Amino acid sequence: MARFILMRLMHSIPLLIAIIALILLMLQLIPGDPVQAMVGDYPVSPAFREAITKQYHLDDPFPTRLLSYFTNLVQGDFGYSYQFQRPVLDLILTHAPRTILLTVTGFAFAIPVGILIGLISGTTPNRRTDHLVTTASLLVYAIPSFWLGQILVLGLSVKLGWFPTQGMQPMISRAQGFDWFLERVHYIALPALAFAVHEGTRFARIMRASVIDTLSQGYIMTARAKGLSRSSIIRKHVLRNSSLPLVTIAGYAFGTALGGAVLLETVFAWPGLGLLFVQAVRMRDNMTVVAVVIFAAIAIILINLIVDVLYALLDPRIRSRA
Template structure:
């Protein structure tokens, strides 16, 4: 099967998944406690006529199945609605915050993947050795530490006491940097939140790479490669590592939803202006359209990442697309 046919089939399979995501998100949001009308009115009080008018404007006076149908048609038209708090289009609010979250996630994924795979390969070369034991301890510790506690310790030690890094924010607004200075300032502010998220993923990637490499290194084709006189580096990188990456890629793709949940905490702790902070603000304000738009956007993003993972599978192992 050609790669483009495989891609078309995977895209077709995402359509019912997207429909299920829209339906599930709608019912979960509307089943949650709280009322956006009560939040808008606050403690000022309002007449029943005004409350009814606000509920009608938000469509909350209609039966739930009609609201679901209207929302699905609205989404298919590319409209995620308007925030009940700010009145701004939901899609524009999300797209304004998405680059910051994408930058943070891509950076931490790169760090976690490079360091985790490297440590896993290093540990697999000599199982049960001192090096393997040290790497195992580090990976288990990073996997067990809660991300919110790690972020607070990073701020307390590296930012507050040692004054090596800024505590919060994405850039120094007082300086007004531009060009390369702005890029360096963003990287400087991103160091602590990126390391916090990377360390939370490092342990799993390291352990999985190690176990997968140990299994692959025991295969006959690896023994044949060594018998041919290939260097240990060529055997590890050219023959063993490529076949060991399939489960690692799966873990990286499957860990994305949990990572987004962790990003909500990390972005709140470090004051990072991304989707995590926007989600928390929408939850606190009971902003139904913004919440549904956020969760739908994240769901589509996760579907796209899993599609990319499937394609990487097909590239690394052509037998998958031929089945």
């Protein structure tokens, strides 16, 4: 297993290099003037332009800049954001935990709820409960999460005043200990709910299909022939085997979400990577854009690796092949 993990990590290095080169090239191709973007609507003096161009090597050929970027990267230098006036690594390290917090909270609800709904629905296929659950989850899944987020804000925050509309903490707070925790829960509730509802209904649909498939397998017939009760068949034979496809889908969704739920973070002004990414793109802050993409790519690569390891742990057939 250790060898498998090492091999996968080795394979991901060229992949990461290709992703970084590609994103730098794409940024090179898009129109716009970074020096102009830096000063906003004011006219740029030739002296200032020359100074900035020299300082950031803007007129070096692309391969030279690519090489220097990689050289800096291996030394842990992600560059300096002249828009935020902070080192890029600093920005990432501040914003990433917020996105991780939102994603983990969302998934902590989405996965168990998705599994439970999928199990209930899949073990009673084509009955009233199943029809109800399937229709409801399809309807909810069809709602884009950013729109659902806005509806939640309008209803629960603006109209009822139960939750704050935006952000992740109050401007000024003296709360400490458990009160501080409750205050944060208050802020994260709506974005996490919008996130969890969307992902949870997706997981429920995948789980339902997987449960129906598992129930048609021969070993379920064997379990029935052994005289096992329905609940113990579901617990011992259906749950684990049906969860296998969910591990892949949830893992992929988790990796993608770590790169920043751009729309959701914008709707709730959640100061995570998604929001940082949007701001950086708007300001043509290339260094930050590239760093967010690198973080997302690393997250996806690592999560995919974890998914593969989990898959091997859950399914001994894959373990043998690995």
